[in-house]
Amino acid sequence: MVRGKVKLILCLIVVMTLIMTACSGQSDTVETEKKILINGSTSVQPLIEELASAYKEKHPGAIIDIQSGGSGVGIKSAIEGVVDIGMSSRELKSDEKMLKEFRIATDGIAVILNPENPINDLTIEQLKKIYTGEITNWKEVGGKDATITVVTREEGSGTRGAFTELIGVEEILNSSITQGSTGGVMTAVGSDENAIGYASYGSVKNSANLKIISIDGIPCDEENIYSGAYKISRPFLMVTKEEPTGIAKDFIDFILSDEGQQIVEDNNYLKTNR
Amino acid sequence: MRKLNDIKIITSSRIKERVAFFLLWIFSIFTAIILVLIVSDIIIKGAPHISLDFLLEEPRKMGKEGGVFSVIVSTIYIVVLSIIFAAPIGVAASVYLAEYAKESTMLNIIRFGTEALAGIPSIIYGLFGYSFFVFFLDLKYSILSGALTLTLMILPTIIKTSEEAIKAVPKSYREGSLALGATKLQTIRKIIIPDAIPGILTGLILGIGRVVGESAAVLYTAGSSLGIPDSIFRPGRTLSVHLYTLASEGISIENTYATAVILIALVFIINFSANTLINRIFIARRR
Amino acid sequence: MRLSERIIEKMLVICAAIALLGIAVIAVFITKEGWPIISKIGIKAFFLGKDWTPTKGVYGIFPMIIGSIYVTIGALAIGVPIGISCAIYLAEIASPKVSAIIKPGIELLAGIPSVIYGLYGMTVIVPIIRDLFGNQGFSVLAGSIVLGIMILPTIINISKDSIEAVPKEYKEGSLALGSSHWQAIIKVILPSARSGIISSIILGMARAVGETMAVIMITGNSTMIPESILSPVRTLTGNIGIEMGYASGEHQKALFATGIVLFIFIMCLNLLAKLIPKKAGA
Numbered sequence: 001m002v003r004g005k006v007k008l009i010l011c012l013i014v015v016m017t018l019i020m021t022a023c024s025g026q027s028d029t030v031e032t033e034k035k036i037l038i039n040g041s042t043s044v045q046p047l048i049e050e051l052a053s054a055y056k057e058k059h060p061g062a063i064i065d066i067q068s069g070g071s072g073v074g075i076k077s078a079i080e081g082v083v084d085i086g087m088s089s090r091e092l093k094s095d096e097k098m099l100k101e102f103r104i105a106t107d108g109i110a111v112i113l114n115p116e117n118p119i120n121d122l123t124i125e126q127l128k129k130i131y132t133g134e135i136t137n138w139k140e141v142g143g144k145d146a147t148i149t150v151v152t153r154e155e156g157s158g159t160r161g162a163f164t165e166l167i168g169v170e171e172i173l174n175s176s177i178t179q180g181s182t183g184g185v186m187t188a189v190g191s192d193e194n195a196i197g198y199a200s201y202g203s204v205k206n207s208a209n210l211k212i213i214s215i216d217g218i219p220c221d222e223e224n225i226y227s228g229a230y231k232i233s234r235p236f237l238m239v240t241k242e243e244p245t246g247i248a249k250d251f252i253d254f255i256l257s258d259e260g261q262q263i264v265e266d267n268n269y270l271k272t273n274r
Numbered sequence: 275m276r277k278l279n280d281i282k283i284i285t286s287s288r289i290k291e292r293v294a295f296f297l298l299w300i301f302s303i304f305t306a307i308i309l310v311l312i313v314s315d316i317i318i319k320g321a322p323h324i325s326l327d328f329l330l331e332e333p334r335k336m337g338k339e340g341g342v343f344s345v346i347v348s349t350i351y352i353v354v355l356s357i358i359f360a361a362p363i364g365v366a367a368s369v370y371l372a373e374y375a376k377e378s379t380m381l382n383i384i385r386f387g388t389e390a391l392a393g394i395p396s397i398i399y400g401l402f403g404y405s406f407f408v409f410f411l412d413l414k415y416s417i418l419s420g421a422l423t424l425t426l427m428i429l430p431t432i433i434k435t436s437e438e439a440i441k442a443v444p445k446s447y448r449e450g451s452l453a454l455g456a457t458k459l460q461t462i463r464k465i466i467i468p469d470a471i472p473g474i475l476t477g478l479i480l481g482i483g484r485v486v487g488e489s490a491a492v493l494y495t496a497g498s499s500l501g502i503p504d505s506i507f508r509p510g511r512t513l514s515v516h517l518y519t520l521a522s523e524g525i526s527i528e529n530t531y532a533t534a535v536i537l538i539a540l541v542f543i544i545n546f547s548a549n550t551l552i553n554r555i556f557i558a559r560r561r
Numbered sequence: 562m563r564l565s566e567r568i569i570e571k572m573l574v575i576c577a578a579i580a581l582l583g584i585a586v587i588a589v590f591i592t593k594e595g596w597p598i599i600s601k602i603g604i605k606a607f608f609l610g611k612d613w614t615p616t617k618g619v620y621g622i623f624p625m626i627i628g629s630i631y632v633t634i635g636a637l638a639i640g641v642p643i644g645i646s647c648a649i650y651l652a653e654i655a656s657p658k659v660s661a662i663i664k665p666g667i668e669l670l671a672g673i674p675s676v677i678y679g680l681y682g683m684t685v686i687v688p689i690i691r692d693l694f695g696n697q698g699f700s701v702l703a704g705s706i707v708l709g710i711m712i713l714p715t716i717i718n719i720s721k722d723s724i725e726a727v728p729k730e731y732k733e734g735s736l737a738l739g740s741s742h743w744q745a746i747i748k749v750i751l752p753s754a755r756s757g758i759i760s761s762i763i764l765g766m767a768r769a770v771g772e773t774m775a776v777i778m779i780t781g782n783s784t785m786i787p788e789s790i791l792s793p794v795r796t797l798t799g800n801i802g803i804e805m806g807y808a809s810g811e812h813q814k815a816l817f818a819t820g821i822v823l824f825i826f827i828m829c830l831n832l833l834a835k836l837i838p839k840k841a842g843a
Contacts, residue, residue: 156807183523387581395771487674
C-alpha cells in the first residue's frame with residue numbers, strides 16, 4: 001500500500017518537473033533577445049544590482065543575470081564574448097583596450113580600521129610599509145603596541161590590483177589574511193581591533209563598525225575623490241566586446257542617464273559627470 | 275598476604291576501568307554537546323529573523339534585505355533535477371551490481387569507480403563541473419550544470435544504499451518468482467525493486483541531503499545569481515551558496531543566521547525522513 | 562522477449578559504468594587543464610615553491626601543502642581521540658537509552674552542511690581564539706577544531722562498526738579468563754578492530770583534506786608557511802576555493818594543478834583505507 005503511494009508520488013514529481021523544464025526550455029529560446037549576462041568585479045556588482053532592479057522596474061520582462069568573478073574575469077569574459085557586459089573596477093590594461101569601455105562611476109578605495117584603533121591617518125609610505133610587512137606593529141605609526149593584522153583581497157581582485165598599483169606595493173606580505181570579497185574584508189576588520197584593510201568606499205561609507213582613515217592628511221570623501229586629492233581611487237567600467245546593442249545598450253544608456261547616475265550617487269559612488 | 279594482593283590487583287584494575295569508562299563517557303557526551311552548541315547557537319541567533327515574509331520575499335540589495343524566496347526555489351530546482359538524473363542511473367547501477375554482476379575484474383573496476391567517486395572532495399567537483407559542464411559543454415552557469423555535477427556526486431550514495439536494499443530482499447522471493455516462471459527482469463521489476471523501495475528511497479533522501487548542503491560544487495557550476503531561474507539553463511543561487519555569500523561577505527548578520535536556520539531545518543527534516551524510513555523497514559521486516 | 566531483456570541488461574551495465582566513466586572524465590579534465598602549468602614551471606618549482614603570486618606568474622604551492630598537512634594533523638589530534646572513545650563507548654558500554662540519544666546526534670552532526678560549520682567557526686571559534694591568544698583568530702587552530710568536529714561522524718561510525726564486528730567469543734573468552742571489561746577492550750577487542758579503526762582514521766583524514774568552504778571561512782588564507790598553530794594558513798582546497806571565482810588563464814590552470822595534487826592525494830588515501838583491512842586479514 002505504502003509502496004504504491006510512494007511510487008505514485010515519485011512519478012508525479014518526475015512528470016511535473018519534466019513538464020516544467022520542458023516548457024521553460026522553450027521559453028528560453030524565444031526570449032534570448034531580452035536577456036543579458038553580466039559578470040565581473042564584486043566591487044561593482046552591488047551597484048549594478050541596484051541599477052538592474054531600477055531598470056527592470058521600467059522594463060518588466062528584461063532579464064539581467066549578474067554574476068561575480070572579479071574584474072579579471074569580467075574583462076576576460078567580455079573579450080571572449082561569453083557575457084554581454086563585463087564589470088571592472090580598474091582601468092583596462094593596454095592589451096585589453098580593444099574592448100569598448102563605459103565609465104559609469106568613480107569609486108575611492110577606503111583604508112579601513114577598527115573603531116577601537118586610535119589611528120586616524122597614515123601616509124602612503126606608511127601604508128605601503130604596512131602592506132609589505134616592513135612595519136608590523138601599530139606603535140611604529142603612533143598607535144598601540146600590537147601586531148598589525150593585515151587584511152587584503154585575493155589575487156585577481158580588481159580592488160587589490162588597483163590598490164597595490166596606486167600605493168606602489170609590489171608584493172603584499174604573505175602572512176596577510178586574505179578575504180574573497182569586499183564584505184569579507186569589512187567583516188575581518190570590523191571584528192579585529194588591530195586589523196587594517198582596504199575596500200570600496202561606496203561599500204564602507206556608512207558602515208557603523210568601521211573607521212575610514214585619511215591618507216596623507218586627505219580624508220576619503222566624495223569631494224576629495226572627485227578632485228583627485230584623495231589619490232586612491234579607480235573607475236567603475238562596463239566593458240563590452242562590440243558596440244552594445246539591444247538590452248545591453250539600453251541598460252548602459254540607462255546607467256549613464258541622469259536617473260542612473262542618481263542611483264550611483266545614492267549608493268555612495270561618484271557620478272561620472274558632475 | 276595473598277588475599278590482600280589479590281584485592282589490590284582487582285581494585286586497581288577496577289579503578290582503571292572506572293576512570294577509563296568515565297573518560298570515554300565524557301568524550302561521548304562531548305560529541306553530543308558539540309552538536310547542541312552549534313545548532314542552538316545558530317537557532318538562537320537566526321530564529322527571531324525568520325518570518326513568513328522572509329520565506330516568501332525575494333532577496334534585495336544582494337541579500338541584505340528581503341527574503342530568500344528565489345534561493346529556495348533555485349534549491350528545489352537543483353535538487354529535483356539532480357534526483358531525476360541520479361535516481362534512475364543509480365538504481366539501475368545497483369540492480370546490475372546486486373543481481374547480475376559476477377565476481378570479476380570488471381566488477382571490481384566498476385566498484386572501484388563508484389568508491390573513488392565517493393571520495394572526491396566537493397571543490398574538485400566544482401572545478402570539474404566548471405571546466406566540463408559550464409565551459410566544455412557550453413552549458414554556462416546554470417541549474418543544469420549544477421545538477422549534472424551533483425548527480426555524479428550523489429551517485430555513489432544512491433548506488434550503495436540501493437544495492438544494500440536490493441541485497442536485503444529475501445532470496446525466497448526471488449526463487450519463488452523464478453519458480454513461477456518469471457524471467458529475471460520481471461522478477462526484478464515486480465518483486466525485488468518494490469520490496470527494496472524503502473531502502474532505495476532512503477538513499478535518495480540522503481542524496482537530497484547532500485545536494486542541499488553542498489556549496490563548493492554548486493557555486494562554480496550553478497553560479498550565484500539571485501532571482502528565480504525561469505529555466506534550467508539559467509544560473510541560480512542555492513541556500514548553501516547564499517549562506518556562504520552572506521556570511522563571508524558580511525552582508526547581513528541577521529539574514530545569515532536566518533538562512534542558516536532554514537538550511538539546518540531542511541537538513542533535519544531530510545535526516546528525520548531517512549531515519550523514519552529506515553525504522554519502518556526494520557519494523558516491516560520483523561513482520 | 563529475450564532481446565528486450567538483453568537490451569535492458571546492457572543498459573544496466575552502462576549505468577553501473579557511468580560512475581566509473583564519471584571518475585575517468587573528472588581525472589582527465591582536471592589533468593588536462595592543470596598539467597600544462599606544471600610542465601611549464603616544473604614539478605619542483607610548483608611543489609616546493611614557497612611563493613604563490615599569480616599576478617607575477619609565480620605558482621608555488623608548498624605553503625598550501627604544509628597548510629593542509631598542519632590543519633589535517635590538528636583535526637586528527639582532536640577528532641581521533643574523541644571519535645574512537647565515542648565509538649568504544651557506543652559499542653561496548655552505553656546503555657540503549659544513552660545510545661538512543663547519542664546516535665541520532667552523530668547522524669545530525671554528519672548531515673550539517675560545511676558552510677554552517679564555517680559560520681560557527683567564524684563567529685564563535687575565531688573570536689575566542691583571538692581573545693585567548695591575542696592574535697588575529699584565523700589560524701591553524703581554528704581550522705583544526707572545526708575540521709576535527711566535522712570528521713567525528715566518519716571516525717565514530719566506521720570505528721564503531723569494526724568494534725561491533727569483532728566476534729563475541731573474543732570478548733567472552735577474555736572475560737572468562739578473568740579480565741575486566743576494560744582490559745578486554747584494550748587487549749582484545751581494539752587490536753582485533755584495529756584495521757577498521759585505522760581505515761576510519763584514514764577516511765577522516767581524507768575528509769579533512771578535502772573540506773573547502775568551512776576552511777576558507779576560518780583559516781585566514783594567508784600564503785605563508787604557518788609558523789605555529791596560531792598562524793593563519795591556506796590549505797590546498799582553500800587555495801582553489803578562494804581564487805577560483807577570480808582566476809583566468811594561467812592562474813586558473815594553476816588552480817587546476819592544485820586540484821590534481823588534491824585529487825591524487827585523496828585517491829591514495831582512499832586506496833590505502835581500502836587496502837588495510839585486506840592486509841590485516843580481516
